[in-house]
Amino acid sequence: MGTNVGQQSFTIIENGTIVTPSGFTAGGLHCGLKKTSRNDIGAIRCEVPATAAAVYTTNVFQAAPLKVTRESLSNGRLQAVIVNSGNANACTGQQGEEDAYAMRSAAARELGVAEEDVAVASTGVIGELLKMDAVHSGITALPAQLGNEANEAEQFSQAILTTDLVKKEACVSVVVNGKTVTIAGAAKGSGMIHPNMATMLAFMTSDAVIGAEALQRLLRQATNHTFNMITVDGDTSTNDMLVAMSSGYAGNEELTMDHPDWDAFAAGFTYVCEVLAKAIARDGEGATKLVEVQVTGAVSDESAQAIAKTVIGSSLVKSAMFGADANWGRIIAAVGRAGQPVNPDTVDIRLGDISVLEQSRPVVFDEEAALAYLQTDDTVRIIVDLNHGEGTAIAWGCDLTYDYVRINAAYRT
Amino acid sequence: MGTNVGQQSFTIIENGTIVTPSGFTAGGLHCGLKKTSRNDIGAIRCEVPATAAAVYTTNVFQAAPLKVTRESLSNGRLQAVIVNSGNANACTGQQGEEDAYAMRSAAARELGVAEEDVAVASTGVIGELLKMDAVHSGITALPAQLGNEANEAEQFSQAILTTDLVKKEACVSVVVNGKTVTIAGAAKGSGMIHPNMATMLAFMTSDAVIGAEALQRLLRQATNHTFNMITVDGDTSTNDMLVAMSSGYAGNEELTMDHPDWDAFAAGFTYVCEVLAKAIARDGEGATKLVEVQVTGAVSDESAQAIAKTVIGSSLVKSAMFGADANWGRIIAAVGRAGQPVNPDTVDIRLGDISVLEQSRPVVFDEEAALAYLQTDDTVRIIVDLNHGEGTAIAWGCDLTYDYVRINAAYRT
Known part of the structure; x- marks a missing residue:
């Protein structure tokens, strides 16, 4: 049992x-x-x-x-x-x-x-x-x-x-x-x-x-x-x-x-x-997958939470996850507008096990492997290490899809 | 000229x-x-x-x-x-x-x-x-x-x-x-x-x-x-x-x-x-119309700005505007989460000239007229009067559409 x-x-x-x-x-x-x-x-x-x-x-x-x-x-x-x-x-x-x-x-x-x-x-x-x-x-x-x-x-x-x-x-x-x-x-x-x-x-x-x-x-x-x-x-x-x-x-x-x-x-x-x-x-409206954002290396847990929530809430990040697009530029743009202390030169980003950004610089990665990873209908993990402190947080959300728009354009009428 | x-x-x-x-x-x-x-x-x-x-x-x-x-x-x-x-x-x-x-x-x-x-x-x-x-x-x-x-x-x-x-x-x-x-x-x-x-x-x-x-x-x-x-x-x-x-x-x-x-x-x-x-x-990605949010009666102009931005930024409000749905519940929900001083009993909301909420209570309105107003490809005006002060602001945005998702799911790849 x-x-x-x-x-x-x-x-x-x-x-x-x-x-x-x-x-x-x-x-x-x-x-x-x-x-x-x-x-x-x-x-x-x-x-x-x-x-x-x-x-x-x-x-x-x-x-x-x-x-x-x-x-x-x-x-x-x-x-x-x-x-x-x-x-x-x-x-x-x-x-x-x-x-x-x-x-x-x-x-x-x-x-x-x-x-x-x-x-x-x-x-x-x-x-x-x-x-x-x-x-x-x-x-x-x-x-x-x-x-x-x-x-x-x-x-x-x-x-x-x-x-x-x-x-x-x-x-x-x-x-x-x-x-x-x-x-x-x-x-x-x-x-x-x-x-x-x-x-x-x-x-x-x-x-x-x-x-x-x-x-x-x-x-x-x-x-x-x-x-x-x-x-x-x-x-x-x-x-x-x-x-x-x-x-x-x-x-x-x-x-x-x-x-x-x-x-x-x-x-x-x-x-x-x-x-x-x-x-x-x-089960977010129209979602095809769960998106998990892990933030580490923030100045505090609260700061990590704010950053994780900003990334998971970004319509551009969510759309990219729907399109299985390893568009880390949108992830770092979301990190940068979260209003939290960030060192702009020390950020690492991974999609699952695939490193796409190290020390804020692009990494040449296997686009095919990234596409395959993001095309899941299960869970996509976005891992952001700020290398700037000890704060950590995890946030969850979903992708932004045609169905989200369909459901919400006609919910009441 | x-x-x-x-x-x-x-x-x-x-x-x-x-x-x-x-x-x-x-x-x-x-x-x-x-x-x-x-x-x-x-x-x-x-x-x-x-x-x-x-x-x-x-x-x-x-x-x-x-x-x-x-x-x-x-x-x-x-x-x-x-x-x-x-x-x-x-x-x-x-x-x-x-x-x-x-x-x-x-x-x-x-x-x-x-x-x-x-x-x-x-x-x-x-x-x-x-x-x-x-x-x-x-x-x-x-x-x-x-x-x-x-x-x-x-x-x-x-x-x-x-x-x-x-x-x-x-x-x-x-x-x-x-x-x-x-x-x-x-x-x-x-x-x-x-x-x-x-x-x-x-x-x-x-x-x-x-x-x-x-x-x-x-x-x-x-x-x-x-x-x-x-x-x-x-x-x-x-x-x-x-x-x-x-x-x-x-x-x-x-x-x-x-x-x-x-x-x-x-x-x-x-x-x-x-x-x-x-x-x-x-010209927002995928937009079919301009949405203008006018907030009056806030405690200050800054407060009105924060509320107007929250309403114009709400994915649910934006989806409803795409669907020409007079879903004022989403508008008031956005007003209520803006983190600004609001009297929950005194809010008026109009869509153009159509009053849909007075003193925070629903008004029976002509759904056909509201639909016709919202189906424009020009400008939809959401007018929120908090009746709580002298602060005013105007914010602009657009509707959230299938095309927004299409454009952003496949921007980079």
């Missing part, structure tokens, strides 16, 4: 889902918010009030459900999440807020939990009011599914998708003072993806015993190195949210940063975030 | 070029740097050493010709500009620098001016050495053209283009204490265009009597409101340069900021910059 990866302190559970950690059920179905018959409403329920944490979009215009979720989370606890796709319930004013509260109270009633223990999330078109008839019929039908269907997690994962092509899930287990703790996550997001929580929803479950403060801190740290290091198109959504719930069913001694197994737990938790983040980047 | 525009203090000269101001000749021809037979080397020459000023890219990696031009301009004077397209002479190390100096000395010799009065500019592919044989043969052939052909300015304007579809020129005249002063400009740039002097070259000529310091200050001011307010794809080139030369042949009293006609001159100068900047944005 599990795969132990090298020296890693956690075990990957290949087909694990958000209901693999003990204590969770989930479900999803079509209630009529999407024009197609795809699932558009879903829920996760914990048997007990779970320790919970969340991070939210940095956009000034935050959608109504975020306000409601913040309020629910003020006690560090959640027992259920209700989420819809097809409509973001953003820029919908007073009515939108009332609708988000109505979603919360209907979910609380139907799932048998307290209102203040329910998080609400929405994703989809901005500026249209939710069809509340559809939402209410969906919420009423959900409880029959939770815990009763073999593919309940699959139904949930489908319910949160918009222009995504594939569902995104990950699961690992970690041993904490002899007890097996399981951590899982499900996410959506393929357009409007950018650092700082772009149109992305992610839900993580765990059965670890952990305090809300420790969970919140870990969530923020892991987010900074994973979800906040991906970009599809540089836009930041009004609706992004990452919610983590931990049931405590694993029965371990409470995890704190001083616990001897904290690092193992944090590594497993961060790994789940990284798998989901990379899956979102790979 | 001229058109006087409303209350403007200057007169537009419809077919004016960089040789319309007295004292200038120009030329351009094909020397072999481009694979096609299009012009790839050009020069402007002034009969006398001209007062000169320049602004350069902010990219850390500045191309060799910029270093040479900076050195030439240290005395505030230029008599000639030599420029090539097809090769940027960037990231070419010591050899690239020697080549840029060689271009300068060859141009000085052939054009009969002092070396330290020659500016050098290059645009094109990064990281390849210039074919100096071609460059030298081009420079040798240029003098026969300068001042001897009716279309000499046209030949120059063609010589600086890369992926541009059309040449960009503008010309105005202004009366300064009774003397007619003429100001003209020619520019190139269609990809890697972003605030802070992206792959853009612009050359301005004037016959005004003006000091180098005043010209430099005006050039910087005008650039901030024109060239630095356009974006095609968010990338900033290694080679951008805007050079202005003024022959003094108009014989006016020296223009200083205290001169009673300074404002008229500045308005004419800025207008030429704006026409060129908008032409660059309109």
Whole structure:
């Protein structure tokens, strides 16, 4: 069932889902918010009030459900999440807020939990009011599914998708003072993806015993190195949210940063975030490949992050990756405009194993080999060594393709 | 010949070029740097050493010709500009620098001016050495053209283009204490265009009597409101340069900021910059239309500029404009992530005359009319009023199209 990866302190559970950690059920179905018959409403329920944490979009215009979720989370606890796709319930004013509260109270009633223990999330078109008839019929039908269907997690994962092509899930287990703790996550997001929580929803479950403060801190740290290091198109959504719930069913001694197994737990938790983040980047609207940018030798990790994000966000670099063009000139131009300390004479650039620039000077390289490397439908690695310090970072994104334009020229109409 | 525009203090000269101001000749021809037979080397020459000023890219990696031009301009004077397209002479190390100096000395010799009065500019592919044989043969052939052909300015304007579809020129005249002063400009740039002097070259000529310091200050001011307010794809080139030369042949009293006609001159100068900047944005790689973003009601002009640039730079907004989709949700999402003070409850958005958002709430609008407005091949105006202060700004860009991807997926290979 599990795969132990090298020296890693956690075990990957290949087909694990958000209901693999003990204590969770989930479900999803079509209630009529999407024009197609795809699932558009879903829920996760914990048997007990779970320790919970969340991070939210940095956009000034935050959608109504975020306000409601913040309020629910003020006690560090959640027992259920209700989420819809097809409509973001953003820029919908007073009515939108009332609708988000109505979603919360209907979910609380139907799932048998307290209102203040329910998080609400929405994703989809901005500026249209939710069809509340559809939402209410969906919420009423959900409880029959939770815990009763073999593919309940699959139904949930489908319910949160918009222009995504594939569902995104990950699961690992970690041993904490002899007890097996399981951590899982499900996410959506393929357009409007950018650092700082772009149109992305992610839900993580765990059965670890952990305090809300420790969970919140870990969530923020892991987010900074994973979800906040991906970009599809540089836009930041009004609706992004990452919610983590931990049931405590694993029965371990409470995890704190001083616990001897904290690092193992944090590594497993961060790994789940990284798998989901990379899956979102790979499934970027119109993408044909995952692009990974590794920056080393920067003056600090923060500086390396800024440079990696600038390179991964460059439309010219992204177009070149689509065209399998080893156009390192665009990579170095992006490095140079990141606003970070760079020595213009000491930069090395590799595409995978192929060195194209050394000490800021072009290297004669095998164009055929570079073309073959870039023509992958898997992962292209751009490696930039500034030779200017000890800072490192990795960012993920995708290529810019005809399909990105097609999808976004006709999303709403 | 001229058109006087409303209350403007200057007169537009419809077919004016960089040789319309007295004292200038120009030329351009094909020397072999481009694979096609299009012009790839050009020069402007002034009969006398001209007062000169320049602004350069902010990219850390500045191309060799910029270093040479900076050195030439240290005395505030230029008599000639030599420029090539097809090769940027960037990231070419010591050899690239020697080549840029060689271009300068060859141009000085052939054009009969002092070396330290020659500016050098290059645009094109990064990281390849210039074919100096071609460059030298081009420079040798240029003098026969300068001042001897009716279309000499046209030949120059063609010589600086890369992926541009059309040449960009503008010309105005202004009366300064009774003397007619003429100001003209020619520019190139269609990809890697972003605030802070992206792959853009612009050359301005004037016959005004003006000091180098005043010209430099005006050039910087005008650039901030024109060239630095356009974006095609968010990338900033290694080679951008805007050079202005003024022959003094108009014989006016020296223009200083205290001169009673300074404002008229500045308005004419800025207008030429704006026409060129908008032409660059309109000719953005693959663009089908010009997009203008007007921001009012910001806390300051700087804040309005930041917001306007974020909106015009959003791939999602740009894709929607291509698709003629009145997707104001993407506009407000871009406003909200610009990192500027915004009241989330007071934003108005119009597309041309069509109001789509008032006080941050959707307005029911005529979708047919909006579609018709956005389907133009001319200019689409996005008007954002934050109702939060007195700051205003205008930015220009273009839509994101299949052709942008096509052009940039296969530029180098």
